[in-house]
Amino acid sequence: MSITIGRRGLVAGAALAPLALPVAAQGRGEEISVTHWGVLMYGAPYAVSMEKGFFREAGVNITGILTSKGGGTTVRNVLAGGLPYGEVSLAAAVAAAREGLDIKIVNAGAATVADILWVTTPDSPIRTIKDLEGQRIAYTSPKSVTEMLVIMSLTASGVDLNKVERISTGGIGAGLTALRQGGVQAAPIMDPIWARDHARWRPLFFVKDVLPPMTQTVGITTTQFIREQPDKLRAIIAGRRKGVDFLYANPEEGGKLFAEAYELPRELGVRAVKNMVDVGYWSRGNIDTKALDNMVEGLRIIGEVDGPIDWTPLVDRSFLPPDLQATG
Incomplete structure (x- = not known):
């Protein structure tokens, strides 16, 4: 079949x-x-x-x-x-x-939520999640899993939430477009999209490395x-x-x-x-x-x-x- x-x-x-x-x-x-x-x-x-x-x-x-x-x-x-x-x-x-x-x-x-990660552009000066202070990060929509994971990941990493602008982009593709155009400095991605586009982006942080199961x-x-x-x-x-x-x-x-x-x-x-x-x-x-x-x-x-x-x-x-x- x-x-x-x-x-x-x-x-x-x-x-x-x-x-x-x-x-x-x-x-x-x-x-x-x-x-x-x-x-x-x-x-x-x-x-x-x-x-x-x-x-x-x-x-x-x-x-x-x-x-x-x-x-x-x-x-x-x-x-x-x-x-x-x-x-x-x-x-x-x-x-x-x-x-x-x-x-x-x-x-x-x-x-697990281990399939979800945030990426940045290959030439970005941002190397770790802590570097997001003073920057803009994308999530899909209000009260979504990605918004939840952004807040939890930043908090778990000791990043001041008040110093990171969190932007709802509406979807995974829209977030990646905003990243490519410089509207945000990091955006979420997951498989199978990550498997397809992994060469276009540099991983910034994997949720699995920050949060528990x-x-x-x-x-x-x-x-x-x-x-x-x-x-x-x-x-x-x-x-x-x-x-x-x-x-x-x-x-x-x-x-x-x-x-x-x-x-x-x-x-x-x-x-x-x-x-x-x-x-x-x-x-x-x-x-x-x-x-x-x-x-x-x-x-x-x-x-x-x-x-x-x-x-x-x-x-x-x-x-x-x-x-x-x-x-x-």
């Missing part, structure tokens, strides 16, 4: 725009939701598991992905379309739960789906886990499958997957409560969360494979 996305996927990634997802169904194929599918790296395990038949082996025939540009839209996709399972940002999951929506977190997705995305479902189709839910989680394991064990082939799914040049897909393998980007599904708390601390900083989070009623580890169920 091949997955057709279109080369507009990488262009859309530069602006974090939504993408249409035609995938040929086989038999009684079903769809799940994945935030930024066709744009960012969250979707790689699903692409591999569909192509390699891992979902079918686990007991569910996933042949299509619903997507969105993220946030509450992806949560609504989970509740309204296809099977009621999806990988969404932790921020969206927490917001949905606080709104009283019927969801449970059942697995971790992207286990932070869970970016989680798998969610509804209590109704848990009650009515528990075996299918286990199969989805197990199938994704096989895709993750394949990517770590076979980054070359996994990168080619990812590239085919996103219709990227093969060498670009391989480079992007190898970048993610190097930083342990994809969780096999196990839920690290400390990494959840670290992300929520950032969400508090940008005003997306108010007060503590009690994970007990929101997290259900019982559908993970037994070796991944240990609490953390």
Whole structure:
């Protein structure tokens, strides 16, 4: 089975725009939701598991992905379309739960924000994050993950926030344009865009070198789906886990499958997957409560969360494979 996305996927990634997802169904194929599918790296395990038949082996025939540009839209996709399972940002999951929506977190997705870095121009005199005092730094949009990470990274590095002008540029591509034109001195980038454009920029700081592990995305479902189709839910989680394991064990082939799914040049897909393998980007599904708390601390900083989070009623580890169920 091949997955057709279109080369507009990488262009859309530069602006974090939504993408249409035609995938040929086989038999009684079903769809799940994945935030930024066709744009960012969250979707790689699903692409591999569909192509390699891992979902079918686990007991569910996933042949299509619903997507969105993220946030509450992806949560609504989970509740309204296809099977009621999806990988969404932790921020969206927490917001949905606080709104009283019927969801449970059942697995971790992207286990880290290590895919995100800030870059500058090759000839820039700015060499470290501390050199940003008195300068301008880009992030995508207010209350975004990139705004959160800018604030947390500067603070963790001992940089006075009042001495750095933080500028919302609207998207990854727009931030890089502002950097190229001198409007800012640093801008965020992530794979697969970084894999494509790495020769154009010089890394200024990687978030992974500044901040602790932070869970970016989680798998969610509804209590109704848990009650009515528990075996299918286990199969989805197990199938994704096989895709993750394949990517770590076979980054070359996994990168080619990812590239085919996103219709990227093969060498670009391989480079992007190898970048993610190097930083342990994809969780096999196990839920690290400390990494959840670290992300929520950032969400508090940008005003997306108010007060503590009690994970007990929101997290259900019982559908993970037994070796991944240990609490953390």
